[in-house]
Amino acid sequence: MSLPLDPHDLRAQFPALRRTVDGQPAVFFDGPGGTQSPERVIDALSGYLRRGSSNHGGPFLTSRETDAASDAARAAMRDLLNARRPEEIIFGQNMTSLTFSLSRAISRTWQPGDEIIVTRIDHDANIAPWLLAAEDRGATVRWLDFRPEDCTLALDTLPALLTPRTRLVAVNYASNAVGTISDVRRVVELAHATGALVYVDAVHYAPHGVIDVQTLDCDFLACSVYKFFGPHTGVAYGKYELLDSLTAYKVRPASDEPPGKWETGTQSFESLCGVAEAVEYLASVGGPAGSRRERLVRGMEAIRAYEATLSEHFLRGATRIPGLRVYGITDVENLAGRTPTFAVSLAGRTPEAVATYLGERGFFVWHGNYYALAAMERLGQEPEGLVRIGFVHYNTTEEIDRLFAALAELAGRDL
Structure with a gap:
């Protein structure tokens, strides 16, 4: 059984998460391209x-x-x-x-x-x-x-x-x-x-x-x-x-x-x-008891369980954004089949325009093919690719809700 994970306690170990953009906390949803490091690293x-x-x-x-x-x-x-x-x-x-x-x-x-x-x-x-x-x-x-x-x-x-x-x-x-x-x-x-x-x-x-x-x-x-x-x-x-x-x-x-x-x-x-x-x-996420491998297994199981809650929160909320399409597994009953990484498109907006709009508001996301060239070709999304929004365990549902507000605002703007 995995330990419960409190992202707010763990976030304090990551100095980069204290950054702000125009007075608002920066939101690092670019984890699939590279994560932030805790102070000990x-x-x-x-x-x-x-x-x-x-x-x-x-x-x-x-x-x-x-x-x-x-x-x-x-x-x-x-x-x-x-x-x-x-x-x-x-x-x-x-x-x-x-x-x-x-x-x-x-x-x-x-x-x-x-x-x-x-x-x-x-x-x-x-x-x-x-x-x-x-x-x-x-x-x-x-x-x-x-x-x-x-x-x-x-x-x-x-x-x-x-x-x-x-x-x-x-x-x-x-x-x-x-x-x-x-x-x-x-x-x-x-x-x-x-x-x-x-x-x-x-x-x-x-x-x-x-x-x-x-x-x-x-x-x-x-x-x-x-x-x-x-x-x-x-x-x-x-x-x-x-x-x-x-x-x-x-x-x-x-x-x-x-x-x-x-x-x-x-x-x-x-x-x-x-x-x-x-x-x-x-290993520290898995608590103090046991060998390092045992602590790593508990820690990664806790991370997996917590990230599933982020995936479910995102998938349920994404259905309320007009024109937002999520690629891949979208069934919240099959979260075991995916990581909390989502490729999306927004009707009437290029991936670059979406990523730029979000970036200007402090949401760090990627656009393009992220070197998954064959996958984007198979999905018919080359050369523009898609927007990639990725969560790791230091992200929160509050950050996702802020993202939804920004996407809803963008979706509602005149083209």
């Missing part, structure tokens, strides 16, 4: 630099402190993802860079005529690297579609796409555009039955729910810490035996063992300090 980054920084691997104090900071970040991410060992955690510039690196290594094992599967609902960071790798290796690309009416993945068509020559399935855990949560465990079961690997993009899902790579049994999973209240650092998980056996593109003096063989150049060690504290923050 900010202090961790600045504290590392203030104490004196150094590269890792040296026989002196600041270097040993850097090694300890890196180890702490890796252990924290192991607990967040429930990896079997810390060596299964790789850090990098961002999820996109890590996916390009891993796709290059994985595709070395492909032969002409092999096949891969990507989905039309994914962020392009989990599509383009695989398309390029397939082109380089002469592999065939198959597409898993989604249903435009509710933006759910057409998993019933996946068995027909899988063949003995399928080498990899790339799928997101949740859509960064429309919020749909994918049945990743089912994808893994089907893919593994044919011998294919599964690469999961969990960037959008990570701030919204529990991740357990052992239960999912996925082969790889990637996320970005700035999407769950930390710094701009990418993280990739891979099963150790795969990370160990695959050939990494690296400089020759670098380690030949995971994770070092996969981490190119010098990491942002100050950011790794922030990574550890971002995970500690999420």
Whole structure:
């Protein structure tokens, strides 16, 4: 059973939430593009630099402190993802860079005529690297579609796409555009039955729910810490035996063992300090008792339950705004199938005009395709895209009500 979550108590930990626009509190509904950080994360980054920084691997104090900071970040991410060992955690510039690196290594094992599967609902960071790798290796690309009416993945068509020559399935855990949560465990079961690997993009899902790579049994999973209240650092998980056996593109003096063989150049060690504290923050939401993993599970379950109330509040209120259309799952009885991220359109207004109008009034929302290019093309919304309104657990129903007032005012204005 999840703990009750009080967003007002937690909001006090986020200094950015104190900003104002024309005397009114700023409303951060841009979480799908990047979240704000609590004070403890900010202090961790600045504290590392203030104490004196150094590269890792040296026989002196600041270097040993850097090694300890890196180890702490890796252990924290192991607990967040429930990896079997810390060596299964790789850090990098961002999820996109890590996916390009891993796709290059994985595709070395492909032969002409092999096949891969990507989905039309994914962020392009989990599509383009695989398309390029397939082109380089002469592999065939198959597409898993989604249903435009509710933006759910057409998993019933996946068995027909899988063949003995399928080498990899790339799928997101949740859509960064429309919020749909994918049945990743089912994808893994089907893919593994044919011998294919599964690469999961969990960037959008990570701030919204529990991740357990052992239960999912996925082969790889990637996320970005700035999407769950930390710094701009990418993280990739891979099963150790795969990370160990695959050939990494690296400089020759670098380690030949995971994770070092996969981490190119010098990491942002100050950011790794922030990574550890971002995970500690999420664990703190789960209360003081138990192991960090146990606290993380309770904390993420509490976040999930609270965010469902935000989703229901938004979906019920959206029906009262003339001309407002919400894409994706709109059934309040099926909130378990989505995150609190909503792509919307307003009749007679361009997405850019809506986002600009709201931005001038202190509501921070995105417009366009948010790199979910294939999804917007499938929905017939390219090139303008849609408006994206996304909530995380520091948002409130009061903020949503303010948004409704602004949208109603815009909808009622003469064109």
